[in-house]
Amino acid sequence: MNGVTPSIDSAQARELLEGLGEEARRFRFEVAPNPCVGAAVLSGGQVIGRGFHRVWGGPHAEVEAIAQADGSGVPRERWDTLVVTLEPCSSTGKTGPCVQAILDAGIPYVVVGATDPDPRHRGEGLEQLRAAGVEVMVDPVPAPLERVAPHFLRWSDRDRIRRPRPWTVAKWAQTLTGQLSPPKDVGDGRWISCGASLEEVQLLRGRVDAIVTGVGTILADDPRLTLRRSPSPMAVDGLQTLPLGDVAGKPGATVAPARVILDSWLRTPPEARIFAAPEGGERGGAVHVVTLPGADPIRRRALEAAGARIHSVRGAKRQSLDLRSAWAWLWDQGFRRVMLESGPTLLGNALEAGFVDQLRVYTGSVRGGEGESLAGWLVEAPLEERLHRESGSDAVLEAFHG
Numbered sequence: 001m002n003g004v005t006p007s008i009d010s011a012q013a014r015e016l017l018e019g020l021g022e023e024a025r026r027f028r029f030e031v032a033p034n035p036c037v038g039a040a041v042l043s044g045g046q047v048i049g050r051g052f053h054r055v056w057g058g059p060h061a062e063v064e065a066i067a068q069a070d071g072s073g074v075p076r077e078r079w080d081t082l083v084v085t086l087e088p089c090s091s092t093g094k095t096g097p098c099v100q101a102i103l104d105a106g107i108p109y110v111v112v113g114a115t116d117p118d119p120r121h122r123g124e125g126l127e128q129l130r131a132a133g134v135e136v137m138v139d140p141v142p143a144p145l146e147r148v149a150p151h152f153l154r155w156s157d158r159d160r161i162r163r164p165r166p167w168t169v170a171k172w173a174q175t176l177t178g179q180l181s182p183p184k185d186v187g188d189g190r191w192i193s194c195g196a197s198l199e200e201v202q203l204l205r206g207r208v209d210a211i212v213t214g215v216g217t218i219l220a221d222d223p224r225l226t227l228r229r230s231p232s233p234m235a236v237d238g239l240q241t242l243p244l245g246d247v248a249g250k251p252g253a254t255v256a257p258a259r260v261i262l263d264s265w266l267r268t269p270p271e272a273r274i275f276a277a278p279e280g281g282e283r284g285g286a287v288h289v290v291t292l293p294g295a296d297p298i299r300r301r302a303l304e305a306a307g308a309r310i311h312s313v314r315g316a317k318r319q320s321l322d323l324r325s326a327w328a329w330l331w332d333q334g335f336r337r338v339m340l341e342s343g344p345t346l347l348g349n350a351l352e353a354g355f356v357d358q359l360r361v362y363t364g365s366v367r368g369g370e371g372e373s374l375a376g377w378l379v380e381a382p383l384e385e386r387l388h389r390e391s392g393s394d395a396v397l398e399a400f401h402g
């Protein structure tokens, strides 16, 4: 005990926790697989700073709340309580530990809504705070985490920890009838979504470690898979609003995501645009080509000369590359959040294998189309937390894949 009296009672803390939890949920698709977290700094019973974890890799809620409290003009000596929906982190991930930020702010009383569900970290943050003399109260009501961030419970479950694979966001554009390619005479036989959606995808690309595609897409579309522009902040509810390059609060901090091509037989042409040098303002990550063992040495050398890094994973019976091995390889590269931007062949197999955790589907106002439709699948799919919104003239569906 440090003799400090919190400036709110437990009923007020509970009410605040519930409000923060609800608001934090707005960012669920932006922060996953991290949990949604909200925090508030109080002085004399008044909230003087609120913060949310808004984007994967971005500042945590506590840090944002402390920064806002700093801006309130109330001196730090008068800050008495921090209320946070989830146990503050004690280890350094994409950002520094929140426990340290709380200690640096000198806040003497911390109310926590739920302990960390990850067994590797549970209780550590609380212990460190207590050891430093901070009084900590954990809300005795069962953790709201199941409601606020069920995806995080899956991410930190025993099986996933034992056999880790990156959090995978499948993004695709489809026509009104659910096809991934428009009719040949529309949008160069390639474009389905509107300009606003293309901008959103640029933002999303800036928030993953890698973009994964199949060789079919390389052959058909010859995409660059780069970060091309720095879109201005967008006023889309629940969609993270920091401009590209501002992810960690440091302008220009975004590292361009690696580009990964699944290509069993090295059919990727060495002259593909993905290997071309970045053009004005464009950023592109390393190009990795994942292939079967014993790849043709001549093709291999030509691709390496073009700048590709070649890796092999084992094959599967019915498919080209074994997806479990490919996803394990992605994890071993240090990729924790990846985006699948492929055609229907790889997408379908990844969905079937259960390797897609989250979806973002843009339905453009294009009639008809080429290839198999995913419309029926979407109706039947085990999707959770569905969110329907608009992006320009497109309809957007976001959901977690159960």
Ligand SMILES: NC(=O)c1ccc[n+]([C@@H]2O[C@H](COP(=O)([O-])OP(=O)(O)OC[C@H]3O[C@@H](n4cnc5c(N)ncnc54)[C@H](OP(=O)(O)O)[C@@H]3O)[C@@H](O)[C@H]2O)c1
Binding pocket: 171, 172, 173, 174, 179, 180, 181, 189, 190, 192, 213, 214, 215, 216, 217, 218, 220, 221, 262, 263, 264, 265, 267, 319, 320, 321, 322, 323, 341, 342, 343, 344, 345, 346, 347, 349, 350
């Ligand atoms: N609307 C959209 O969002 C979108 C996005 C991308 C592409 N597209 C369209 O999709 C079309 C291309 O479709 P696609 O299906 O051929 O492209 P894809 O899914 O990107 O690539 C498929 C290829 O990936 C390789 N692959 C390696 N391992 C695999 C595995 N385990 N499972 C599945 N594939 C594996 C296979 O070739 P190997 O056996 O030779 O390795 C396979 O043929 C184009 O018309 C393009 O415009 C649409």
